[in-house]
Amino acid sequence: MSQIERTIAEAARAWPFEEARKLVARTGGKAPAKGYVLFETGYGPSGLPHIGTFGEVVRTTMVRQAFQRLSDVPTRLFCFSDDMDGLRKVPDNVPNKEMLAQHLGKPLTAVPDPFSNEYPSFGAANNARLRAFLDSFGFEYEFQSATDWYKSGRFDKMLLTMLRHYDEVQAIMLPTLGEERRATYSIFLPISPKTGRVLQVPVIKTDADAGTIVYRDEDGTLVETPVTGGNVKLQWKADWAGRWFALDVDYEMYGKDLIPSAELSARIVRILGGKPPEGFNYELFLDEEGKKISKSKGNGLSVEEWLRYAPPESLALYMFQAPRRAKRLYFDVIPRAIDDYLSFIEKMPSEEPAKAADNPAWHIHNGKPVDHHAAGVSFAMLLNLASVAHTDDKDVLWQYLRRYVPGATPENAPYLDRLLQGAVAYYQDFVKSTKKFRLPTDKERAALKDLADTLRAIPESESAEFIQNEVYEAGKRHFAKEELRQWFKTLYEVLLGSEQGPRMGAFIKLFGRDNVVRLIERALAGEDLGKAA
Template sequence: NAMLRRFLDTFGFEYEFISATEFYKSGAFDTVLLRAAERYDEIMAVMLKSLREERQQSYSCFLPIHPETGRVLYVPIKHVDARAGTITFDDETGREWTLPVTGGQVKLQWKPDFGARWAALDVDFEMYGKDHSTNTPIYDRICEILGGRKPEHFTYELFLDENGEKISKSKGNGLTIDEWLTYASTESLSYFMFQKPKTAKRMHFDVIPRAVDEYHQQLRAYPTQTVEQQVSNPVWHIHAGNPPASDMVVPFSMLLNLASVAGAKDAAGLWGFIKRYAPEASPEANPQLDQAAGFAVRYFRDFVAPKRVFRLPDDRERAAMQDLVARLRVWDGGLDAEALQSLVFAVGKEHGFEPLRDWFKALYEVLLGASEGPRFGGFIALYGLEESVALIETGLNGDLVA
């Protein structure tokens, strides 16, 4: 319960928290429980259809709570007195008891409980995972039997790990909310969750950077969109129709690559590079960027650094990188990311890389220890000309491999 409430508070939900135990004990559920006693046969007819023959012999929608031990008993019910609102049963020792269904002295089995809650609380919308979908007709019918109106449903698909396998607690192959929020904002997780809820999605640490950058791309697009486009934009829904402006002048993926080469231990270690690239930016004026910089350092340390594998360039790659160093040494075009990207592009083309992505892949593998990375011109603009030259020379010397 505490974890659920912390989640609701973190994401700004307005809610009234109701403990199921207190709901039974307080008498708030009594009217529906008495109705369940009155309509016991109808409920049982629904439930027995869904059970194996062996289970049918002992099943009851009511679970008595032993008056002496407080244990929930899974025992056959001998008699239901609808008029008195009581049930009669034998406990494990054979002793017969008669208890009222009210006042928290019984519980409902979980499937009838689902429908009973809808009826008692007048629930008009319920969303749940695909694993519940086969039971939806049961929940709905029991809700109706108990005098309620079945709610509108929304069933979302389950999540998969990076290998496309179902996430399970026993395997420990999932990604928790707390883990996501260690490396990215609540809004990035809301954005990820909003996308294609009826499609099974891979949810693992590698999806976090893309979710962060796509969320900010949508924020930047929002002001220029038509009203129709805005209400189709995920950020309109995430922020209840009033999304903030994005102050991310540097993408999260670029911050990760900057963290890779800057040796920063916190956000402050990246800000020297950021301010040179975007002089008007500051932690105070760009709080989203400042937060993302801290997340990037943490994410790099925990996930990128352990997986980096550097290599030496082959002869053609070495010649191209030496050419790039020579051109950067005499570059007078400032820190224009697009112009620098064109320069890097031209070097690769002149050295016969086909397709050109092989050239960029070589840069990433030799200099960043990864098979993919940022637009390299933007990286040079952010990291700096002199620093980029020094990095390339370090890669050519083999020091990164060592």
């Protein structure tokens, strides 16, 4: 890292740099005893992976990248799956619910795969889905399984430390529970050797020297078991603290709803003799109705659903923007996210280095400019192209796109091809049914006829900006200055069937001058533009 790059990073004000400075202060510029700064994200594989989970990884990655600009201390990122948790209920959005119901209470990695028997367990199947997406995005991370850490013995030292401080940790947890729960609560959850279930039962006796606990199994028998070797797991708040302590985690994010839990876990870490990680709490995502998104309910967008319509970079941008503000995470946010991303990526190469470091695209691409060969193309424009072309055939739409981006093909401009594919799908699924075309008024007819005559006289080779100016001038000849907004609304409603639309100069350049003239002629003739000519 050059001194110039370091100076630029030190001046940057984007939130990942602000977070990274906490870690610089924590380490004092030196590597911890373990040799690296450890970032961690947690994942509960009780439901299908969702965008909130991805958000933690991408945001944490952004902070990690910022830290790497500020410090030479090595870093690692663990994506840790709590896959030894017991299956508490059957998720709403998975198949074979009756089969899953027979395995309630068992660790997720001991519950059969309900999807296709492709994986050894429900936990493994959901872990694979998470990893597949993270891999497709190109994250640098190390996947970690709670089951593996417990059963391999790598948590044994931490578990024995937790046992030695059992009464102190219990004293932290019990005041946070209801009276009935306090009567049976223990930070240790034994796994029954008879049923295989994770048991929520009181611990009758602890023996720190022997490293064992005694509990009563489901059939009433007393069982003494080691806390090591995967015979027990920890209740999740103690488990979170135990993980922080065992791994010596330096940084972890969590949702706003987990702030009290994080505070409790931090207290437990200190009792164990460790140092809690630096943290960042983000606001929760909301569904279409403004309710909190739940993995088990599946009431938000899935990763696959977002990617049906948009490239992953647009999702990364949505995660970057205002992480401490509650935002709806539904289909209608996708077009804006795509176009905002395209705007940021187009600006980045021409920005001064200091300003570029605050550009969201810098954090999405780790400071490296990317040319998608999509200059001037917007998702909104492609949606309108799909509307007026009356086709769901991407190859047909490419005939228009080549006019706007000379020389571009699906092969040499794959990002444009991806945008076009997403626009076709989004138009068919969400926009087509909402189109409402109307006929022009007499005043609007005169302006539209004028525009058609104007366009006929413009050479095909003219730029989008020139055409935009001519559209504006045509409107000025028929609408007062304060009515010009209505002129463009007229174009959108009459020609595109929408109250809003793209810059008309760019759209005309894309769809073609003569095609737009024919569109105007059809509108003037009273035809229904919602149907193909």
